[in-house]
Each structure stands twice: as structure tokens, then as C-alpha cells.
Amino acid sequence: LVTQMRDGRRIVLDQQWRKPVALVINERSRSGKEAFAHGFKNLGIGPVVGCRTAGAVVSGSLRFLPDSTVLYLAVGDVEVDGARLEGVGVEPTRVVERPIPFSQGRDPQLEAALGELGDVLSGK
Helix, strand or coil: CEEECCCCCEEECCCCCCCCCCEEECCCCCCHHHHHHHHHHHCCCCCEEECCCCCCCCEEEEEECCCCCEEEEEEECCEECCEECCCCCCCCCEECCCCHHHCCCCCHHHHHHHHHHHHHHHCC
């Protein structure tokens, strides 16, 4: 990250998390979080665990209608690294469903992500 100050000075921040990390995604991951997941996966930063993201990436504009309803109108498409994520989403590297009604307070996606990190740390 390079910041150009008003006086012309440039500040370079080369800060990167260098420890093992996993990303949990699911069908509720939308918009910018999908772009983040796409980059995370393609750069090989760590395992991506969960289920496919929503595929809801386009930018939009709200239109308030006379009957008090709101229309969300897509006004711009988004491509990430030349790939269109709208309607497609991001597929995890390890698919783990999260059946909330049957999870009994557990989070199988988080547990799987922690297991993946444990494998990385133990050298598996």
C-alpha cells in the first residue's frame, strides 16, 4: 500500500499477515466479501472453507417508489481478475455445509476451518 501525502512524501506500508489463516464463506457472503474471497483463494493465502458465496456482486442504486417500496437497480457490473462473479459466486477449497436447524449450537464451517489450520500448523 502506497500513500501519497500532500507534501509529496510517499509512505509505503508493506504489512502482510504471514501466519496461517483460513477464510470461512457461505451463501450469505455477498458483494465485496466475494471479491475478497476470490482474491484470497486465487492468491493461495489459505484454505477457503464453507459453501459457495451468493454471487451477488453488481453495484446498484436504490430507487424509492411512490408506493413506499424500494427498487434496487443494478447499475454496474464487477469483474475480479477478469472473472465475473455475479450469479456465479466463489467456490470454497473445502465444501462444508452449515445446516443451522440441525447444528445444535455448533458451527461445522468454523470447526472445519480450525481443523485446516491445525493441519497446516502440524505440517500435514
